[in-house]
Amino acid sequence: MGLATSHREPLFSRVIGSNLRLILALVASLGLLFLDARQGLMAPVRAAVAHVIAPLQSALALPFVGLGDAFAFMTQHRELLRSQEALTRQLATSQAGQQTLATMVAENAQLRALAQLPLPPGRRALVVEVLAIPDDAFSRRLLVNMGADAGVQAGSPVIDANGLVGQVTRVDAARSEVTTILSRQLFIPLQGARSGVRLLGRGAGSDAAVEIPQMDAHGGLEVGDLLVTSGLDGVYPPGLPVARVRAIRPPRGNSPFASMVAQPVSGAGHAGPLMILVPVAAGGATP
Amino acid sequence: MSLIKPLLLQGHALELPVRPGWVRLALLLAVLVTWLPWPEAMAWWLPDFLLMTLLYWTWRAPMQAGIGIAFLLGLLTDVDRGALLGGYAFSYSLAAYAVLRMRVRLGGFDWIGRAVHLAPVLLVTPALALLIGEASGFHPDAWYLASGLTAAVLWPGLAWVLDGTGRVSSHVETSRSGAL
Missing domain, CATH: 2.40.10.340 (Rod shape-determining protein MreC, domain 1)
Structure with a gap:
């Protein structure tokens, strides 16, 4: 590493050179790839890491979900409440009317049919x-x-x-x-x-x-x-x-x-x- | 980035060494930003913030962020994206190595020049990850290559932000050195 930018860099290099580091990293990742793809050995490792980071990720997502919800809630709550109330009332009224109507139509048909029956003599x-x-x-x-x-x-x-x-x-x-x-x-x-x-x-x-x-x-x-x-x-x-x-x-x-x-x-x-x-x-x- | 450009490339401006804690914090922030619940629809062009930050610090502070860190963060990305373990580790390590090789050279350029130098790395890294995925039986969407392009375009901006945080500006430095 040519330039001394860090005060921690020693005068005489006793660390592994970048070429060797790269080779090590590449070999390690290829080995992992092989183990994961061919042998399926890495599934527990992956599961363990995922087990650690999944809660973090969901915690990270939480404010955004909450924020979006809160925003929608603030803007639409009153409006939704009002319209829901009106719709509920409307629905109840029309359902009641519908029920009455259906009952009356059926009854009317039955009464009509009864009225047209010929009566037996006596x-x-x-x-x-x-x-x-x-x-x-x-x-x-x-x-x-x-x-x-x-x-x-x-x-x-x-x-x-x-x-x-x-x-x-x-x-x-x-x-x-x-x-x-x-x-x-x-x-x-x-x-x-x-x-x-x-x-x-x-x-x-x-x-x-x-x-x-x-x-x-x-x-x-x-x-x-x-x-x-x-x-x-x-x-x-x-x-x-x-x-x-x-x-x-x-x-x-x-x-x-x-x-x-x-x-x-x-x-x-x-x-x-x-x-x-x-x-x-x-x-x-x-x- | 002084107003008057010297005729010859002058190498690094003198700067204070970056604090290791700050590098780690910035990388952690990059990881967290990557983990934010981004909409699915923008996934294919969303730049890899972690890779961008990693490459920046590999250039700025190679003792704190190098191939080893790149390898570890690559593993983390592998798990996060559900890819085969080692794919991103491979490509991140290679990217970090590429930046290490051109580190000295990068110092002589301004932000645009550095972005132009880093663009191939930022473009090739996701492509490499895609290739590894392809070779191992997954069939990733080629549209994801666009994320490399976005990263290359956004890199100067990120570098500018990170630069402003860790660096003592040349103006302050000259005045300080003048005082000394």
Whole structure:
């Protein structure tokens, strides 16, 4: 090193010369490269160094992140708060409006459909609303908002715009209980709308099925056939749509009967407006 | 850098030796500046502040910053950049050696002349690191060569800043020597 710029530089050079230093450094780095690339031996060393410098680096980055955040916070906080508040209010209002609108549209459609239904002779219709669906997995009942005061009688069939929902099974003064066709306790005399074959159906106890436990294995019914009330029991007026055949099970074992599962056409499990078909008071001496 | 230029190159102006602590502090600062959370988008032209500072001190204070320091700082850079261990150590050592070889010569030039002398070193060092990366199976983006160009352009500025900190200006020195 030619020029004496440092007071520490000795008069007689006893340090390693720069050429040798370079060679040492190059050899060392090439050795490291070899160890790292070919043998992967340097991974722990690298990990250790990174372990030391990583916290330093993140500490170094911290003020900048914080600074940027603080800056954005200062400039935009008030504005954001105001706009967020306004948007929240707006959202709540419009959501409420939207909900009301959707409910009313659905209800309106159902009421329209109910109003257009032809009534069976000797019956008049009471439009009721579902008050509650008791939480009983097996009975499948509904509570509706009209009772004996409005003329509801036990045994009256209950329909909605699409078909039979069930039967009034208990009547209080101001409300009554409807057992739906989904209930296992309710038997319905049915008739194939296409073939005219007569069957006895009952609820399957599930949300979406009516079953016909026993039927003629050659009854002439097919999947997709509509089942309607036959009117044989005098409870249900004939011809109310009840369910559509979903699956026919052939006889099993020694049983000579086939069975069948059908899908209710009414919204028996839902809670739209319903119609109770009560006998016209003048028309019949009710039992 | 006096106002009247001598006809012949005059070699170093007399200056006080640089304090070793100051060299280490400046190198540490350079490392920290390199570690700042620079945006990803400017990574390809961001100059290697550490290399620039290292080369400056290799020129100014070869006893404090030489090939050994360059090697160690290169290792640090290797870890920091996730490169193969030894790539930057290799190129930094070579750069420091190049500066040591042209040290005496550099003293005769002004800042522009020194920057012109150092530009090849500043350009070749990242290229060398890229080549090593390329040879060892990484495939670095060639755009990163632009960082060498930026470093060469910014080096006089950095040198001016560092020069102002460690150096006793020739004016003060002459007045002091006059007093002595």
